[in-house]
Amino acid sequence: MSLTSFGPANLIKRSAETHPLTWRLRDDGEPVWLDEYQAKDGYAAARKAFADMAQDDIVQTVKDAGLKGRGGAGFPTGVKWGLMPKDESMNIRYLLCNADEMEPNTWKDRMLMEQLPHLMIEGMLISARALKTYRGYIFLRGEYTTAAVHLRRAVEEAKAAGLLGKNILGSGFDFELFVHTGAGRYICGEETALINSLEGRRANPRSKPPFPAAVGVWGKPTCVNNVETLCNVPAIIGNGVDWYKSLAREGSEDHGTKLMGFSGKVKNPGLWELPFGVTARELFEDYAGGMRDGFKLKCWQPGGAGTGFLLPEHLDAQMYAGGIAKVGTRMGTGLAMAVDDSVNMVSLLRNMEQFFARESCGFCTPCRDGLPWSVKLLMAIEHGEGQPGDIETLLGLVGFLGPGKTFCAHAPGAVEPLGSAIKYFRPEFEAGIAQAKPGVPPLARPIVIGA
Missing domain, CATH: 1.20.1440.230 (NADH-ubiquinone oxidoreductase 51kDa subunit, iron-sulphur binding domain)
Known part of the structure; x- marks a missing residue:
């Protein structure tokens, strides 16, 4: 399965107007480095944000666009940004990118980091400007070794071009960015466990409140956003709120596009950038090609191992948070898994x-x-x-x-x-329940009150 599998050619015609996350991707799957990225309007949104927009205006634009977190929880990004303190005396604050993508059956952030590292860096740069953060960390899943190499090279390219470091774009704003590889714990996807791990502590979640916006990394105000979330920021700043809202299908309460996928015994497993509101049936049949010959769809999960199973009759649900909630579970990461009829x-x-x-x-x-x-x-x-x-x-x-x-x-x-x-x-x-055999003691069972 290719990370750049974008379905039949007659279905996918990527452009900057319709596919803000993926239109710059190369057909050969190689990374888009700085020169090519800038030739494809890369960092144009960052230059606009630095030259023409006040910091609070950037926050308000993201809030008005209705961007929500793409890591699974779906919390409004602009609202989270607005929780950061306004007090200018609190000049030490941090921006963290949650790149600890350990949800089973999810690989969307990996594709972005490996093939479009500068898109994420530009998103972090604009976000740092908006949040007045002087230092950022990319907390990366330790097994993503290729992404680590590509991100570190992209960071060095951006530094050499004056897009990271001191006095960025002559604005007087400083922002340093570091790639930090984790030790491999699923719980680090929870933002406060991620913060503890970054500090060198055990990766346990913290009690909230206080929230990271008030007390985060080393006790300082901190904002944590997902990779795909940050990658949406340049297009929103570059093209505006109305354009971003127009991308989703009618009926969707979520705005913009989403990286969605299907794995399992389907004919064309892969990853596609699609508008919110597309039906799961369209994703399954038109893009993933349906089940392989000899297999029948038994059930499916809409977005990672932590989402509930749905039946084939639920495929007409729209792929956005509210649409999947109507059939009884969560959209999660938006990368679905098909379970075939041979699976127990x-x-x-x-x-x-x-x-x-x-x-x-x-x-x-x-x-x-x-x-x-x-x-x-x-x-x-x-x-x-x-x-x-x-x-x-x-x-x-x-x-x-x-x-x-x-x-x-x-x-x-x-x-x-x-x-x-x-x-x-x-x-x-x-079918797995059997009467205990004579003379054989039953297995110890947990006592569950009220079961």
Whole structure:
């Protein structure tokens, strides 16, 4: 599967007017370095922001455009920017790019960083100007070794061109940018765990409030944004709010475009920049080409392992946060996974929950103990050794690990696919329930009150 798989030629005709994130991509998949990037209007938006716009005007433009975070949570970016303190005496503040892309089945940020590193740097430069941050860090997933090489080269190119460092574009504004590779923990996708890791601490989420905008890196005001989120900023500043809002399909409450994809046993797995509001069916059938010959679509996840399963009849849902919420789950990262009819859902969920249990930071009891319990139960069911009441116990864990029940959103995301799998495919779980054999003690089971 190519990271630059953009579907049939008659469907994708990328241009600056319709594909602000991907129109500069090379057909050969090689990185777009500084000279080529500037020849394709690169850093023009940054020059506009520095020469023609007040810092508060940049924040207001992003807010008016309705840009939302592209990491999965979907929080309005302009609102987050507006939380940064206005007090000019607080001159030490930081901008962090969350590039710790460890959500299973998600690789959109990797493509942007490997092939368009200057787009992200330009987005960070404009954002730093708006937020009055003098230093930025790209917190990069440690396994993204190619992205690290490309980003570091792009940072050096930008420094040599006077686009990073001291007195950028003669404005008197200074901004230093560093690439920091992480040690490989899924929990670092949570912004405060990322901050702790950057500081050299254990990657545990922090209690909020205070929020990072008030107390972040080394106790200073900090803004954390996702890679794809920052890559939207140059186009918004360059082309304006009305243009950006016009990109989405009718009916979508989200604005702009989104990197979406489909993996699994589809004919054309890949990644595409599409307008918010496109239907999942269009993404699945027209771009991903439907299922490979000999396979049938059983169910699908709309945006990473932490989103709930949906059925084939849900493919008519529009791909935006509210559209996917209408059919019972979250859009997440927007990179969908097709599950074919040969897959046993118990085995699939056991594999997923093992990942989430391993990646728990262990700070709070529901997550630390609840996720391993779910794995233990699923393993028993998978081997036909489940006992009556195990499914009810799993559903009890889904409730006790749900939103608002744990210290951060790790556990709620982990159990969302489990709850949906039992909802739609309960007979597969029931098939693994067997009566205990005479003389064989039952496996130890967690006590779940009210299950």
